Amino acid sequence: MTARARLAVFLAAAAVIAAFFTAACTDLPPFGTDSHPYGERAVAAALDRRTANVVSAVNFDIRAFDTLGEESILFGTVLGATLLLRRARDERHRRAEADRVMPTTRLFGALLLPVTLVVGVYIVAHGQLSPGGGFQGGVVLATALHLAYVAADYRALKKLRPLAVLDVADSLAAASYSLIGLAGMIAGGAFLKNVLPLGTFNTVTSGGTVPVLNAAVGVEVACGLIALLAHFLDQAVELTDPDQQRYGDT
Amino acid sequence: MTEAALLPLAVAVPLLGAALLALAGRILPRTGCDILATGCAGAEVVCLVLLWTHSGGRLATADLGGWPARLGIVLAADPIGAGLALLVAVLVLAVVVYAWRYFDEPTGEHAGAFPALILLFEAGMAGFALTGDLFNAFVFFELMGAAAYALTGYHIEDPRPLHGALTFGIVTSFAAYCSLLGIGLLYARTGELNLARLGGQLAAHHTDVLTVAAFVLIATALLVKAAAVPFHFWLPDAHAVAPTPVCMLMSGAMVELGVYGIARVYWTVFSGPGGIPHQAFRTTFTALGLLTALLGALMCWQQRHLKRLLAFSTVSHVGLFLVSVALLTSDGVVGTAVYVAAHGLVKAALFALSGVLLDRFGSVDEHGLHGRGRELRTVGVLFLAGALALAGLPPFGTGLGKALGEDAAGHWQPWLPAVFVAASAVTGAAVLRAALRIFWGAGPVPRNRPGEEETTGEGEEPEIRSPRRTLPPTMTVVPAALLALAALVGALPDVAAALARGAAVFTDPAGYTAAVLTQPDAPPGPVPAADWTATGVLLGLLSAGIAVALAGTAVHREIPARRSRHPAARAVRALRRQHSGHLGDYLAWLALGVAVVCVAIAVQI
Numbered sequence: 001m002t003a004r005a006r007l008a009v010f011l012a013a014a015a016v017i018a019a020f021f022t023a024a025c026t027d028l029p030p031f032g033t034d035s036h037p038y039g040e041r042a043v044a045a046a047l048d049r050r051t052a053n054v055v056s057a058v059n060f061d062i063r064a065f066d067t068l069g070e071e072s073i074l075f076g077t078v079l080g081a082t083l084l085l086r087r088a089r090d091e092r093h094r095r096a097e098a099d100r101v102m103p104t105t106r107l108f109g110a111l112l113l114p115v116t117l118v119v120g121v122y123i124v125a126h127g128q129l130s131p132g133g134g135f136q137g138g139v140v141l142a143t144a145l146h147l148a149y150v151a152a153d154y155r156a157l158k159k160l161r162p163l164a165v166l167d168v169a170d171s172l173a174a175a176s177y178s179l180i181g182l183a184g185m186i187a188g189g190a191f192l193k194n195v196l197p198l199g200t201f202n203t204v205t206s207g208g209t210v211p212v213l214n215a216a217v218g219v220e221v222a223c224g225l226i227a228l229l230a231h232f233l234d235q236a237v238e239l240t241d242p243d244q245q246r247y248g249d250t
Numbered sequence: 251m252t253e254a255a256l257l258p259l260a261v262a263v264p265l266l267g268a269a270l271l272a273l274a275g276r277i278l279p280r281t282g283c284d285i286l287a288t289g290c291a292g293a294e295v296v297c298l299v300l301l302w303t304h305s306g307g308r309l310a311t312a313d314l315g316g317w318p319a320r321l322g323i324v325l326a327a328d329p330i331g332a333g334l335a336l337l338v339a340v341l342v343l344a345v346v347v348y349a350w351r352y353f354d355e356p357t358g359e360h361a362g363a364f365p366a367l368i369l370l371f372e373a374g375m376a377g378f379a380l381t382g383d384l385f386n387a388f389v390f391f392e393l394m395g396a397a398a399y400a401l402t403g404y405h406i407e408d409p410r411p412l413h414g415a416l417t418f419g420i421v422t423s424f425a426a427y428c429s430l431l432g433i434g435l436l437y438a439r440t441g442e443l444n445l446a447r448l449g450g451q452l453a454a455h456h457t458d459v460l461t462v463a464a465f466v467l468i469a470t471a472l473l474v475k476a477a478a479v480p481f482h483f484w485l486p487d488a489h490a491v492a493p494t495p496v497c498m499l500m501s502g503a504m505v506e507l508g509v510y511g512i513a514r515v516y517w518t519v520f521s522g523p524g525g526i527p528h529q530a531f532r533t534t535f536t537a538l539g540l541l542t543a544l545l546g547a548l549m550c551w552q553q554r555h556l557k558r559l560l561a562f563s564t565v566s567h568v569g570l571f572l573v574s575v576a577l578l579t580s581d582g583v584v585g586t587a588v589y590v591a592a593h594g595l596v597k598a599a600l601f602a603l604s605g606v607l608l609d610r611f612g613s614v615d616e617h618g619l620h621g622r623g624r625e626l627r628t629v630g631v632l633f634l635a636g637a638l639a640l641a642g643l644p645p646f647g648t649g650l651g652k653a654l655g656e657d658a659a660g661h662w663q664p665w666l667p668a669v670f671v672a673a674s675a676v677t678g679a680a681v682l683r684a685a686l687r688i689f690w691g692a693g694p695v696p697r698n699r700p701g702e703e704e705t706t707g708e709g710e711e712p713e714i715r716s717p718r719r720t721l722p723p724t725m726t727v728v729p730a731a732l733l734a735l736a737a738l739v740g741a742l743p744d745v746a747a748a749l750a751r752g753a754a755v756f757t758d759p760a761g762y763t764a765a766v767l768t769q770p771d772a773p774p775g776p777v778p779a780a781d782w783t784a785t786g787v788l789l790g791l792l793s794a795g796i797a798v799a800l801a802g803t804a805v806h807r808e809i810p811a812r813r814s815r816h817p818a819a820r821a822v823r824a825l826r827r828q829h830s831g832h833l834g835d836y837l838a839w840l841a842l843g844v845a846v847v848c849v850a851i852a853v854q855i
Binding site (some may be wrong): 009010016017025029032035038041063064067068070077079088135164170171172185188193213 | 254258312313317320373374386406407438443523678715828832835849
């Protein structure tokens with residue numbers, strides 16, 4: 001197809017799809033009514049399990065199996081990136097150079113890095129109580145480490161980032177989600193059943209397996225994201241194509 | 251073990267295996283990883299065989315986390331879903347064994363990454379086949395995709411695999427967003443995600459634009475996965491560049507899961523009142539299936555790149571599966587089930603055999619390899635057997651599935667069996683033609699036609715870098731075993747009988763709802779017949795005969811040196827040019843497909 005034909009076909013089709021979707025949306029139930037079929041059932045079930053954050057209860061208890069799939073997608077993505085970004089036969093490794101950074105930036109990083117780490121751990125640990133949880137906290141933790149790259153240089157980040165340990169932790173965390181599910185099956189008769197003591201409502205220890213699964217996901221997201229970024233950064237900073245080097249545009 | 255344990259184990263075993271391999275790959279040598287991967291794949295086969303025998307023709311269910319369907323996720327497997335998961339597991343085991351000595355895998359810290367991704371791919375496919383929840387199906391659809399994109403782009407030294415993987419990833423993701431929109435529409439209307447409960451809640455509404463839009467949007471991702479025309483463009487590009495073991499899984503099982511998903515979602519959610527009328531589904535999807543079967547066969551015949559040829563034959567067969575499923579009868583479902591099982595085994599075997607050619611000659615070009623495969627007589631004979639099985643020769647299961655599908659389709663429209671015969675004969679003939687040229691050197695050497703836009707299949711990377719080694723025995727044993735299994739599917743009446751019981755359960759939405767919502771079991775409807783008939787055997791022999799005649803004529807005919815100016819030849823060239831590899835083209839076709847299906851269904855309600 002020529003570029004013009006392609007655009008014409010796409011726009012015509014998109015207009016039809018948009019018309020159908022708009023018409024479909026007018027058939028939706030109106031906003032602001034009293035009817036929330038799943039919401040009401042989920043809130044009741046979450047309170048029954050003494051989990052204050054209903055979203056976490058849905059993600060890590062009621063529909064915990066979805067989250068098993070989602071964290072496996074992340075695990076698979078990290079593995080896939082590892083596979084695709086492995087060093088090709090025609091790529092050369094080049095040691096990253098030390099970079100000069102403004103002192104204010106360095107100070108900013110040194111102050112913010114520990115604070116961000118603590119915030120990340122807090123968000124993971126309080127997933128059953130307040131907005132947040134393993135996915136969100138894990139991303140904050142991974143971001144914290146990369147402040148070292150912003151505030152210093154790639155060498156500093158590499159020192160802070162034991163990749164082998166992180167890779168192992170990523171796999172262990174991914175496996176532990178399924179293992180917790182199997183433990184629920186052995187102890188409670190159903191896969192991913194919430195079998196731990198439920199604790200007191202609105203405390204850190206409440207929610208049974210919800211905080212445990214949150215912790216597993218938090219470790220997996222943090223380690224997986226750091227490993228994922230490590231492969232991309234390695235590719236950008238340390239690996240060079242012989243052709244590119246020849247033309248000096250690395 | 252009970253079904254409440256076996257169902258989640260079918261997903262947990264490969265997931266745990268993947269994590270274990272990612273860990274063990276750091277310390278174990280290659281052999282250790284291979285043994286571990288084979289062990290995990292074997293455990294999954296055992297688990298699914300137990301599930302298959304345990305469920306005994308009923309719907310087995312597992313309430314995950316102990317939550318009922320109105321809150322949580324329920325896994326639900328009838329013999330069709332469990333059988334499909336079992337097919338996946340058998341193919342994964344075959345692939346893992348096939349890759350033992352075949353495949354250049356990364357060494358060092360990431361030695362286990364390839365088998366780990368294969369197991370994640372398996373978990374996604376098994377989860378998709380076993381789940382009874384719409385959103386959960388979407389999650390496993392994405393897991394399948396994430397693993398498949400990475401596996402497709404495996405050969406990083408060559409830009410073509412990355413291009414194929416990128417096209418595959420973007421087209422599938424685009425369709426997945428459509429599905430998510432559709433799931434959102436349904437959830438907003440009903441507040442449910444469980445398939446059985448969704449179907450029940452829709453009955454309280456009239457069929458309107460929302461129902462149509464939701465159905466078509468959800469079907470989009472499944473049609474892309476199933477590679478129905480015009481959603482199929484990613485498939486030949488991805489198959490041409492993906493490593494052979496990955497092609498075996500994609501063509502053998504992943505594509506068929508798209509057809510399964512459409513049938514499952516339609517029967518459980520949309521087949522009742524407030525859904526999509528049967529007549530509208532039947533005509534629309536039969537039309538899509540016919541288009542897919544015929545265009546796939548035509549394009550298959552045109553190819554000389556062996557993997558692209560096999561990929562288009564998959565497209566063509568998917569068209570036949572869609573037609574049988576669209577009949578909305580249990581006869582059609584049992585035909586599809588038998589056909590899918592046998593086709594998956596045969597197609598995986600054929601891909602495995604083209605892997606041998608890639609390994610020996612670094613090429614999968616039908617013209618360039620002319621006569622060079624003479625010393626590989628065993629491989630040639632197996633290839634020939636695979637080609638005839640693809641054409642539907644009895645007693646292969648493909649022949650039985652085709653016969654059952656023809657019978658079911660003939661009850662609705664007497665001319666439909668002709669399409670089955672034509673599509674299977676042409677695709678079988680194309681493979682047969684390639685086999686005769688490559689392994690027997692039949693006919694004149696085809697001349698190159700400069701200026702012709704075509705993918706030759708030369709200059710491919712061999713998948714392992716140790717020349718001068720002998721052919722590993724697993725590379726011929728695995729395809730031979732797969733072909734033997736395909737023959738058993740057709741020859742053992744028990745297999746087809748079990749699938750027939752499954753088809754009766756599959757096409758009984760009331761029974762599905764009762765089992766998922768743990769109400770007392772109602773007996774399923776009448777079990778369709780699943781035996782060979784004289785007509786079926788004759789039609790199978792007819793297709794195989796046509797395939798032999800076509801292939802024989804093709805290899806002995808001199809290929810004209812100049813481009814033909816005949817209008818038909820021009821039309822074929824125009825059609826081939828549409829498979830341009832341009833991502834924008836593919837997305838434009840996808841959008842056009844969605845719009846046409848929307849309109850087609852809307853005018854019929």
